[in-house]
Amino acid sequence: MSSTVEVVALDADDTLWHSEVYFERTERRFRELVARYVPDDEDVAARLVDVEHRNLERYGYGIKGFTLSMVEAAIEITEGAIGVEEIGQILAAGRTMLDHPVDVIDGVDETLTALTADGFRLLLVTKGDLHHQERKIAASGLSRHFERMEIVSEKDPATYRRVVASMGIGPDRFAMVGNSVRSDVLPVLEIGGHAVHVPYHVTWAHEHVDHDGAVDVLETIRDLPNWLAGR
Amino acid sequence: MSSTVEVVALDADDTLWHSEVYFERTERRFRELVARYVPDDEDVAARLVDVEHRNLERYGYGIKGFTLSMVEAAIEITEGAIGVEEIGQILAAGRTMLDHPVDVIDGVDETLTALTADGFRLLLVTKGDLHHQERKIAASGLSRHFERMEIVSEKDPATYRRVVASMGIGPDRFAMVGNSVRSDVLPVLEIGGHAVHVPYHVTWAHEHVDHDGAVDVLETIRDLPNWLAGR
Numbered sequence: 001m002s003s004t005v006e007v008v009a010l011d012a013d014d015t016l017w018h019s020e021v022y023f024e025r026t027e028r029r030f031r032e033l034v035a036r037y038v039p040d041d042e043d044v045a046a047r048l049v050d051v052e053h054r055n056l057e058r059y060g061y062g063i064k065g066f067t068l069s070m071v072e073a074a075i076e077i078t079e080g081a082i083g084v085e086e087i088g089q090i091l092a093a094g095r096t097m098l099d100h101p102v103d104v105i106d107g108v109d110e111t112l113t114a115l116t117a118d119g120f121r122l123l124l125v126t127k128g129d130l131h132h133q134e135r136k137i138a139a140s141g142l143s144r145h146f147e148r149m150e151i152v153s154e155k156d157p158a159t160y161r162r163v164v165a166s167m168g169i170g171p172d173r174f175a176m177v178g179n180s181v182r183s184d185v186l187p188v189l190e191i192g193g194h195a196v197h198v199p200y201h202v203t204w205a206h207e208h209v210d211h212d213g214a215v216d217v218l219e220t221i222r223d224l225p226n227w228l229a230g231r
Numbered sequence: 232m233s234s235t236v237e238v239v240a241l242d243a244d245d246t247l248w249h250s251e252v253y254f255e256r257t258e259r260r261f262r263e264l265v266a267r268y269v270p271d272d273e274d275v276a277a278r279l280v281d282v283e284h285r286n287l288e289r290y291g292y293g294i295k296g297f298t299l300s301m302v303e304a305a306i307e308i309t310e311g312a313i314g315v316e317e318i319g320q321i322l323a324a325g326r327t328m329l330d331h332p333v334d335v336i337d338g339v340d341e342t343l344t345a346l347t348a349d350g351f352r353l354l355l356v357t358k359g360d361l362h363h364q365e366r367k368i369a370a371s372g373l374s375r376h377f378e379r380m381e382i383v384s385e386k387d388p389a390t391y392r393r394v395v396a397s398m399g400i401g402p403d404r405f406a407m408v409g410n411s412v413r414s415d416v417l418p419v420l421e422i423g424g425h426a427v428h429v430p431y432h433v434t435w436a437h438e439h440v441d442h443d444g445a446v447d448v449l450e451t452i453r454d455l456p457n458w459l460a461g462r
Contacts, residue, residue: 058329060362064295068322071302075319087318088306091299098289130361131291131384153362 003228005194007167008115011178012126012133014200015221017140018103023066026093030070033086037078048073060153062129067094098132102139107222112145114225124149125163125176127183155183157190164193175231177224185215194231196224234459236425238398239346242409243357243364245431246452248371249334254297257324261301264317268309279304291384293360298325329363333370338453343376345456355380356394356407358414386414388421395424406462408455416446425462427455 013019031044038044051073052066059065070090074082115122124146126133133151137143150166152159164174175194178184188195196216218227244250262275269275282304283297290296301321305313347353355377357364364382368374381397383390395405406425409415419426427447449458 055326058326059295060360062362064290064299068295068298068325071318072322075315075322080315080319082315084306084311084313084315084318087302087315088311091303091306094299095286095289129291130382131293134384151361153365 003120003231004172005175005228005231006121006169006173007123007164007175008120008224008228009123009125009163009174009176010112011176011180011184012124012136013128014179015105015177015184015198016108016124016142017105017136020200022097022100026066026070026097029093030074030090033089034074034077034082037081042077044077047077051076060129061127062132063094063097064129064132067091067097070094102136104140104142105221107220109142111221111224112142115228116145118225120228121167122146123163123167125155126151127153127155155180155187157187160188160191160193164191175228177221181215189215196227198224234351234462235403236406236459236462237352237400237404238354238395238406239351239455239459240354240356240394240405240407241343242407242411242415243355243367244359245410246336246408246415246429247339247355247373248336248367251431253328253331257297257301257328260324261305261321264320265305265308265313268312273308275308278308282307291360292358293363294325294328295360295363298322298328301325333367335371335373336452338451340373342452342455343373346459347376349456351459352398353377354394354398356386357382358384358386386411386418388418391419391422391424395422406459408452412446420446427458429455 010016027045027048030048034044048070052069055065055069055072059068067090070093071087074087074090112122122145124137126149128151130151137149143149150163152163160176161171164171167174171188171192172194174188175196176184176188177196177198179198179200181197185195185197196218198218198221216227218224241247258276258279261279265275279301283300286296286300286303290299298321301324302318305318305321343353353376355368357380359382361382368380374380381394383394391407392402395402398405402419402423403425405419406427407415407419408427408429410429410431412428416426416428427449429449429452447458449455
């Protein structure tokens with residue numbers, strides 16, 4: 001290998017394994033349950049996003065907060081007309097998400113194997129629910145590739161500064177890889193690190209962000225070793 | 232100071248600040264909401280504990296999982312007779328818990344100040360919801376005392392071994408302080424560390440554990456410097 005980068009940090013949800021597809025599936029189920037209680041022109045999805053945003057500072061990220069917001073939104077959108085049986089089905093949908101087996105994205109395992117063989121130190125940096133993320137990391141079979149896992153409550157420049165320092169390197173030796181420009185790329189570039197966007201085919205509304213296009217993008221994680229060689 | 236101990240690790244909920252009293256208050260509200268739908272001899276509290284235990288592996292610790300379990304239990308215990316308005320009130324009770332100001336226990340701030348003045352390195356080790364614990368730590372005004380905060384999903388011997396190693400010391404230089412014999416004392420003694428129990432006046436059913444009585448107990452955290460001097 002020949003790269004100035006020493007530590008490669010990777011996001012988890014929708015970078016290493018599928019996650020957003022399960023949120024989408026559950027949200028579809030939510031819309032079906034709520035639909036018969038509201039006028040046809042009611043934008044149920046937008047109302048749910050409103051409730052999620054309202055609760056974000058309180059609940060943080062993850063499925064438990066999402067499920068609580070779905071129950072709250074179902075009562076609010078239907079003005080209390082929804083039945084407790086449907087509320088029970090929303091809870092069950094949340095439990096199903098939490099219990100879903102971890103589904104690793106194609107090419108991830110071989111790419112991580114190649115990177116460690118090339119001498120890169122790998123770090124997992126993920127937002128969200130500590131308990132659930134630990135369960136997913138264990139179930140993914142990928143934990144052997146990682147020197148450490150860091151579960152953070154926000155991905156902002158201050159967090160990345162702390163993470164980079166904890167690896168005993170400067171930001172120029174640090175590269176972050178993830179599916180969110182907002183969380184995985186821009187704050188890392190801001191602190192002087194390297195970062196690359198590997199888009200997932202679904203991106204959560206909250207993660208959309210405008211940027212000037214000056215962001216490196218890979219079509220698949222399989223292109224990561226090449227990209228790193230060019231840093 | 233004169234102690235073999237170098238690192239003092241402290242639990243957070245019900246050791247540094249009040250927590251269980253808020254769970255108790257919410258549980259009382261839950262029982263009131265459910266009571267009118269069930270026979271007088273129904274043990275609502277026990278049924279809720281059953282649902283919590285059933286979900287513990289899935290939800291982990293914390294208020295969000297507790298709230299989800301309350302909603303699930305309310306529907307189950309009342310066999311669907313409870314109304315969505317009451318479900319909404321259970322959600323609101325959960326939000327109130329999450330938004331409650333942090334109420335530091337008497338004597339904690341002065342004790343932590345004394346310990347750092349004595350040269351001990353302080354570490355916070357707490358179980359539960361990452362996002363909510365970080366918010367509480369920030370709001371408590373106590374974070375300045377701590378070299379580091381470690382939010383873990385389980386307090387077992389393996390976790391403590393990892394935490395002790397991360398401080399660069401052996402277990403004989405490590406002391407843990409907390410209100411749970413099960414989580415804060417026994418696993419630390421098992422790995423060869425020091426540990427002391429500072430009971431809180433309310434203890435969650437799940438944390439009750441039988442032990443042979445050979446556990447050091449302090450009446451108040453104010454006695455901690457003396458106890459450490461004797462290690």
